[in-house]
């Protein structure tokens with residue numbers, strides 16, 4: 001076998017099949033449509049972990065064909081060094097997807113998604129003014145634009161998103177309704193490490209020490225949620241939680257906020273008062289989390 005044959009062979013035998021061009025994706029989807037297949041899409045930025053794989057499992061359960069997308073979307077990074085240091089691990093991502101019999105890993109390059117002259121933005125107003133929207137200018141415009149493209153490109157029937165990025169899930173639901181996109185958006189629960197830390201690709205960047213301290217975020221959020229349920233005031237409980245986080249290795253708290261359905265137009269579970277949202281920095285990494293109260 002020549003080296004060229006080997007490359008072609010490896011590519012064909014790859015599980016999942018990797019597709020990089022929109023033309024090839026559309027050809028594949030058209031074949032599936034002829035067979036009446038229900039198609040699911042799981043948008044990701046790669047560096048896959050069990051949180052992503054829970055979305056893949058849900059998609060495999062509901063759909064006949066599953067596309068996982070892998071695209072580190074420059075438009076949603078408000079911080080260039082965050083984009084540069086975002087983990088890129090396509091080979092090991094494929095290995096992690098292999099046991100799930102995902103049909104396609106769609107991994108376009110930046111020119112494919114944003115060709116020269118690209119000039120359109122999808123922007124959801126109101127609910128992007130708070131929480132991560134307030135702290136990451138332009139972030140949700142980048143998310144809404146790329147997710148709209150991924151929905152249109154994949155032509156999927158269902159799309160799967162994690163509640164870990166709860167505000168993102170609400171933004172995607174809103175734009176899907178507002179633009180009449182013919183796709184059902186499914187939210188899946190947050191998957192956590194044994195110590196409670198929400199799984200996240202950015203956790204890989206934490207030093208061992210910071211990784212040990214990072215679960216302090218969910219610990220303080222749970223303590224604050226208990227205090228709220230017991231009738232405590234948000235401001236007092238927040239002050240205590242923030243002070244504890246700063247003592248435990250966190251360097252900055254972007255927000256630690258209770259929000260209700262009226263703020264986020266939630267369809268998800270909102271037991272009692274609402275939901276507690278947090279974003280905080282440790283070891284140069286920004287962690288986010290949310291829990292029902």
Ligand SMILES: Nc1ncnc2c1ncn2[C@@H]1O[C@H](COP(=O)(O)OP(=O)(O)OP(=O)(O)O)[C@@H](O)[C@H]1O
Pocket residue numbers: 043044045046050051052054055160161162163164165188189190191192198199200201202203
């Ligand atoms: N712990 C988790 N549990 C459930 N879903 C998750 C979890 N982490 C990420 N997801 C979901 O996976 C999808 C892709 O997310 P993404 O690729 O940004 O990974 P990530 O771990 O959130 O990375 P980061 O937060 O560092 O960008 C999103 O819908 C996200 O909500």
Ligand SMILES: CC(C)(CO)[C@@H](O)C(=O)[O-]
Pocket residue numbers: 043044045071073076143146147165168
């Ligand atoms: C939805 C998404 C893949 C869009 O780039 C990203 O924001 C993410 O991974 O959560």
Ligand code: BAL
Pocket residue numbers: 076077165168
């Ligand atoms: N997981 C949300 C994508 C981001 O932080 O850019």
